[in-house]
Amino acid sequence: MKILLPFTLLMLLLVAYFVFPEQGKNPDAEPESFARQEEPNAPSPQPEAAVSLSLLPAAVIQGEPARIAIQGVGSPSDIESLTFDGKQLPVFADAHTVGALVGIDFHKKPGSYPIVLTLKNGRTIEEKFDIGERLVATEKFDIPEQLGGNTSEAEHKLSSSLAEDTTLIQRVLATTASEKLWEGPFRLPLDGALTITDVYGYKRQTGSVSLSHQGTDFRASEGTPVYAMNQGRVAFSGTFRNYGETVIIDHGLGLMTFYMHLSKREKEKGESVEKGDLIAKSGNTGYSLGPHLHLSVRINGFSIDPMKFLELMGPK
Numbered sequence: 001m002k003i004l005l006p007f008t009l010l011m012l013l014l015v016a017y018f019v020f021p022e023q024g025k026n027p028d029a030e031p032e033s034f035a036r037q038e039e040p041n042a043p044s045p046q047p048e049a050a051v052s053l054s055l056l057p058a059a060v061i062q063g064e065p066a067r068i069a070i071q072g073v074g075s076p077s078d079i080e081s082l083t084f085d086g087k088q089l090p091v092f093a094d095a096h097t098v099g100a101l102v103g104i105d106f107h108k109k110p111g112s113y114p115i116v117l118t119l120k121n122g123r124t125i126e127e128k129f130d131i132g133e134r135l136v137a138t139e140k141f142d143i144p145e146q147l148g149g150n151t152s153e154a155e156h157k158l159s160s161s162l163a164e165d166t167t168l169i170q171r172v173l174a175t176t177a178s179e180k181l182w183e184g185p186f187r188l189p190l191d192g193a194l195t196i197t198d199v200y201g202y203k204r205q206t207g208s209v210s211l212s213h214q215g216t217d218f219r220a221s222e223g224t225p226v227y228a229m230n231q232g233r234v235a236f237s238g239t240f241r242n243y244g245e246t247v248i249i250d251h252g253l254g255l256m257t258f259y260m261h262l263s264k265r266e267k268e269k270g271e272s273v274e275k276g277d278l279i280a281k282s283g284n285t286g287y288s289l290g291p292h293l294h295l296s297v298r299i300n301g302f303s304i305d306p307m308k309f310l311e312l313m314g315p316k
């Protein structure tokens with residue numbers, strides 16, 4: 001009996017605390033639950049009302065990549081489709097978001113374009129996406145001696161072989177895996193401090209042939225090791241007349257990295273690669289005016305600025 005009385009008192013106190021939890025608190029302090037009920041007649045929010053689209057960066061120019069983040073959906077399986085300017089984009093999930101990558105064609109007309117998200121429940125969300133104009137500088141280029149020098153015959157050959165190279169690249173692009181092969185951030189293709197010798201996007205006028213430089217050139221002496229920027233599968237390992245010895249890695253969902261003008265290829269088509277695997281040695285083959293590594297990144301077929309890609313998908 002001696003034990004029972006204090007026990008009963010303790011139980012009463014506990015009951016009182018849970019039944020009247022606000023008692024004894026400062027009456028001026030507004031309880032958190034009260035603040036959320038300012039409009040008692042407002043309809044309770046639908047869970048799908050939280051779905052939204054955001055773009056990183058908010059505006060891009062011709063030849064740049066962007067990342068679309070879809071907030072408020074659990075997984076890509078909640079999504080029926082995502083389109084940019086009417087074209088379907090593959091949706092993926094990573095550590096941070098559910099989203100998609102969009103590559104803006106170098107030749108896309110500047111303006112405002114729609115992104116439309118359709119959920120499995122039929123709901124659609126639309127956002128506008130602005131594409132600005134790229135200022136394109138032009139530089140005169142000589143045809144390298146190894147490709148015949150500055151003769152009209154060499155110029156003709158350059159133009160016709162570029163069309164052949166483009167056809168072959170289109171075939172390679174069509175083989176992209178339907179699932180995401182990459183994991184985590186992309187690394188740079190070379191080790192150590194990098195020097196960019198040629199930026200993306202300017203025009204190289206070679207006689208009557210105008211070529212836009214759709215990649216980034218890094219200084220690399222002949223034989224410098226070149227590494228896979230992320231996990232993937234070798235989609236092409238071979239020789240182009242103009243791009244020289246080339247390795248192309250497919251990272252899935254329309255994302256591919258191109259390593260060009262190599263001296264030696266270390267991987268064959270169909271091989272799986274991990275991020276950081278040695279895939280080649282840099283060189284000076286094809287339409288190249290000196291040893292370097294040319295890197296191109298394609299998203300859904302479009303070659304975009306690799307350095308802008310690394311800002312979005314590179315090491316944080």
Ligand SMILES: [Zn+2]
Pocket residue numbers: 198213215216217293294295
């Ligand atoms: Zn280049």
